[in-house]
Amino acid sequence: MELKPSIPSSSLIDQHVFPGDVVLDLSKITSQTIKLGGGLRQDGDLISVMKGGVLRFSKPNKYWVETSQKRYVPSAGDNVLGIVVDARSDNFFVDIKGPTLAFLPVLAFEGGTRRNIPKFEMGTLLYVRVVKADTGMNPELSCMDASGKAAEYGPLKEGFMFETSTGLSRTLLSSPTCPVLETLGKKIAFEIAVGLNGRVWVNSSTPSIVVLVSNTIIQTASMSPTQQKIRVESLLQKMQ
């Protein structure tokens, strides 16, 4: 009985959906709450799709539509790369490729107090977490994980940042590791930070490796996993 509400949608999960498609009928659901992510809306008793993409479902009750685009729609819990644009007394203004600038409270750092406010130059690259993303408000960021630790968040030094689509950054983050990063990582050492907003930061000991890694990622974006593997291996052979 518990599975019943997801039966009509089960056929659509992991399938391409289009605006107007009805995913769920709430009238058939009995006492179960569901959580809607980006691309879905409630129309009375019906849950319908607002943008083209792939419908995803996460147990127990989360639904959202995944797309690949250049713009980023902030959603809470995403790890993104932001650029500091401006500093005010209580907030940093950070560009995360969203429709509006995001706020990073000056106290949202590990052990942050009024006395030790970090100083960021304009244009500093930050690895941050989206804490709040409500409509009609600027998104709120944080440089701490949920338990208040700095974790890996904070400014990224050196290296090179390039912008791709949100779809590519999602494949780079997917597990098991995507073939490009796996093959590259076996041969050369580099650091990488991928934001869900389509920004990727790469760092290494020499600029040539950074250029190689970043260009490989961009060039192999539209290839199938096997093609990617072959391409990366040939590129690595050329380099040696």
Next chain:
Amino acid sequence: MEQRFANSWRMTVNEKKFIETALLSDLRTDGRGPFDYRNLTIQFGSEDGSSEVQLGQTRVMGFVTSQLVQPYRDRPNEGTLAIFTEFSPMADPSFEVGRPGESAVELGRIVDRGLRESKAIDTESLCVIAGKWVWSVRIDLHILDNGGNLIDAANIAALAALLTFRRPECTLGGEDGQEVIMHPPEVREPLPLIVHHLPIAVTFAFIGNQSIVIIDPSHLEEAVMGGKLTATLNTNGDVCAIQKAGGEGVLQSVVMQCLRIASVKAADITGKIKKAVELYKTSRDLKKIKRHPDSVNISNKLKDMEKPKLKLEKTSGSQSDDMEVESHSSKKDEHKCKAVIGGTSSWDPYSKVADADELKESLASQDVETPDQKMDVTPHEKQQLNVIDESLRDADPSPSLSVAAEAGEVKNKAESLSDAVKPKHKRKKKNLSNSDGS
């Protein structure tokens, strides 16, 4: 204000520093060397005088149009050349709608100067009546995507569009010989512009404290560069224009080095443009030659011709005898000449105006029926010829057949005027050979 913040593209400190440090070891972010040009592709639209240039990520569309206008007072016998630029916010969020920005004006002027100062386009040939009517050529440059180095891409787009552009031919007529008669492209081939040489713009950027020189900067490099230099040269190595922008000072030796590199690149790009234009022109010429639809038309015509024959037989009694004799001598030739039309792929400028139904029919039958049609045509022709032979043998038959042939001819003319032009020629020849034979 905040909204504007969100829309503008901004660069991180990391990128800036990386570009500079990587250049110290002759590396660029997109994997090029300092003097490598990005991949250049030139495409053309369906109309004459439109081009789309892709230089790496950068995309520029060029469009050339012309108009008859009054010349400037001080240059009564010269046509005019004007360049308009359109920087759409689609290409780069930093471009604003409405008034052209600084970069838009600069781009237009550099392209304009390269073409005008070097007299690349023969403006005197654009004169129709001195002091009264001259052609005004307008080049529209639309930036579709900003991936850096817009000037070079826009310049190539302008050149490619100018090379493929053709203006309608016009002649003087009327009572006083001052009236301008425009000939539509169907009647007279439009005339291409006279382009003496191709001034190619090559842009260099100077980056960092040591003023490292790179060619064809990308938009990232443009954000970092201290200054840039655009040299406009042609294949002969003549410098047509130089533009140096940005605050950074440049040594004379560096400028000379840039010019040397630019002349090599200019020759390279000229070759690419000419090749692309050549390809476009041959495909344009090939389009005029019509193959399949013609064979369908002819077979249809032949079928049609047999119908009016019957009708006309009744009315033909009123025809005079003189007509009869005249038409007799020509009718066989006419049939022969029709056979010629059917056989060869005839020149037909009317291909655009072709009847939609006919086209559909021909398209549907193209693959399957073409061999059949060839078969079709010949038996028809033979039949016709046989009939005519018989009529000739009968010495003085009713005028019906001759009239039928004529009617067919008239119908044929009505269906495609163009056919009337060439066959004339052939008819004479056939006439001669025929008279020799008989």
